[in-house]
Amino acid sequence: MSAPKSRRGLRAVTCAVMATAVAVGTVGCTPAAQDHDDDTLTVWSLENLPDRVAATRANLDRFTKETGIHVKLVAVDETQIPQLLQSAVLSGDLPDVIGALPLAYVREIDDLDLIDTATTDGIVKDLGAKTFDASAMTLTSDGDRHLSVPSDAWSQIVVYRKDLFAQAGLEPPTTYEAIAKAAHKLTADGRFGITLATDPTDQFTTQTFEALALSNGCQLVDSSGNVTLDSPQCQKTWDLYGDLATKGSPRGTQSVDSTRATYFDGGAAMVVWSTFLLDELAGLRNDAAPACRECADDPQWLAEHSGIVTGMSGPDNPQGSTYGEITSWTVLQGADPGRASRLVKYMMSDGYPDWLGMAPEGKVPVRTGDAEDPHRFINAWEKLEAGVDTKKPLSDIYDSKTMQQLTVAPGKIDSWAIPQGQGQLLGPVAAQLPIAKTASELASGQLTSREAAQQAQREVEDIQKESDR
Structure with a gap:
């Protein structure tokens, strides 16, 4: 499937398109036609490879254990996002949070007025805008509005x-x-x-x-x-x-x-x-x-x-x-602001290294640290093991000059x-x-x-x- 041609195209959804979207299953479930549990956050993740789904599930389980907030994870393919959103809008069953969202889709979803920018503004403020690469902040904002919380980049x-x-x-x-x-x-x-x-x-x-x-x-x-x-x-x-x-x-x-x-x-x-x-x-x-x-x-x-x-x-x-891509977390309209905010802040702090560790070669942190340690996350990233069948930190393979290039590149992405x-x-x-x-x-x-x-x-x-x- 391909993305819609325009905002008008997203609005003018036919029953046939909706039926196609509902028929798409990911990880044994589909985001359309689901009943929201008031005590559960629904999270769509574009990290849909089986090993990354398992790693994300384990990360979210730790969040649930820590906060008592239950999370329903739905893995979706990037190319299916427009159709799945169309279906979810019609059924009134939007997800609360979307993770690993590319820049183009952040803009498209904002063009549909589906993003809860008040909540994303609050998350960025709580985490500290200065703990993020400036370019990531610029590319995920529209004036004073933070459309998403930038996470990582390739x-x-x-x-x-x-x-x-x-x-x-x-x-x-x-x-x-x-x-x-x-x-x-x-x-x-x-x-x-x-x-x-x-x-x-x-x-x-x-x-x-x-x-x-x-x-x-x-x-x-x-x-x-x-x-x-x-x-x-x-x-x-x-x-x-x-x-x-x-x-x-x-x-x-x-x-x-x-x-x-x-x-x-x-x-x-x-x-x-x-x-x-x-x-x-x-x-x-x-x-x-x-x-x-x-x-x-x-x-x-x-x-x-x-x-x-x-x-x-x-x-x-x-x-x-x-040039590169920055992926983000964003909170959609209708989500419980408090619970959604806690989840995103967790995934950008205590759960952040494990999120990056799913594929550190393509998930370089754009939040380099926190108020206590401005290099906390970039230092943790350098020690994460990359690979599938054999695992090693990238720093064990590539020299310090190359590693330095990789760590500063996200801050220069255009x-x-x-x-x-x-x-x-x-x-x-x-x-x-x-x-x-x-x-x-x-x-x-x-x-x-x-x-x-x-x-x-x-x-x-x-x-x-x-x-x-």
């Missing part, structure tokens, strides 16, 4: 072969120029310089493009709401993406899985991926382990020979940027549309994938980079018009 990173770069006399891929130079020079001897996302059906392609775009100051819209994907800054991003995809990356559709596999088997010298790659890169997950020739004898060989870049810059934006006050556009753009589709056509040679910029501009303008109806 960053989009460039992972590169330090050994190959050193042998070729190349600088780390921190700029457009360095990335392009390395991609061209290292495309040789059966190896590609980079493996770049081109899947038209996957948000991963959009995320990869946005990471490069923000690095050059390319924005989706300006502060007046005008789409700017054909601006000079964006044109340079389209130029770079087309150049990399057609001259330095494997041809054909490159997906989230294939890009990882190509880098892991030694077939590419660079990959743009999220920090969720880091445990797999270190050989801690058997079904996604590095398969390079050297990795057979040493599962950590690739991690030891890889460098990580968390921020890039372009010719029009020399200060650079970091995003399209939200700083310009146009965050409500993110959901429809994510759902309809105009960037990913255009990038795919650019990579296949169907479009020139100029045509790609013009096509993306038109398609996002059309989405914007539809959303404004």
Whole structure:
């Protein structure tokens, strides 16, 4: 399923859509058509993998034991959120709290007036706004209103072969120029310089493009709401993406899985991926382990020979940027403010390390500490064990410089549309994938980079018009 195209689309739900939403079951239950128990909080969590559901359940059980407040946990898939909310609105059975909510959905839910911002304001005040990364506060707020309580973040990173770069006399891929130079020079001897996302059906392609775009100051819209994907800054991003995809990356559709596999088997010298790659890169997950020739004898060989870049810059934006995702807790209208507040504050304090520990490589805390110890949670995070089949702290694998990059990156995360006050556009753009589709056509040679910029501009303008109806 995909997200709705507009607020109007969410409001105008048909019985067929509602029936589809109700039919969706997650972890043996569905959030629609449930009767609320006045003594129980209903929590939807987008952390829906079985091991994370079990870990969250154990965490919430400790909360119940401590407070006497019972919690009903419902794990949902991110792509199902719009339809499940539609159904819940119609049935009058909204959850009390949603956890692990991405920025785009925070804005969409606020656009429906479903967020209890008085309660979220109170939670942030009680926890202390200064204990959070400033960028997380900015991206989850609308003026003086806190739309959600930011929890953790992943960053989009460039992972590169330090050994190959050193042998070729190349600088780390921190700029457009360095990335392009390395991609061209290292495309040789059966190896590609980079493996770049081109899947038209996957948000991963959009995320990869946005990471490069923000690095050059390319924005989706300006502060007046005008789409700017054909601006000079964006044109340079389209130029770079087309150049990399057609001259330095494997041809054909490159997906989230294939890009990882190509880098892991030694077939590419660079990959743009999220920090969720880091445990797999270190050989801690058997079904996604590095398969390079050297990795057979040493599962950590690739991690030891890889460098990580968390921020890039372009010719029009020399200060650079970091792209990633911040996920949050938010309280919905109709929830009991006292109980919901206690739960979120617990998950952001005593229960916080266990929440982060479900996948520390992709859940870097944006609340770094508390009033007593400003580094409490970042210090705890560094000791958390990552991995699936083998578990180790990331600090046992990656050097102190890399760990420092990872810990400060969430405080630098930027995003399209939200700083310009146009965050409500993110959901429809994510759902309809105009960037990913255009990038795919650019990579296949169907479009020139100029045509790609013009096509993306038109398609996002059309989405914007539809959303404004």
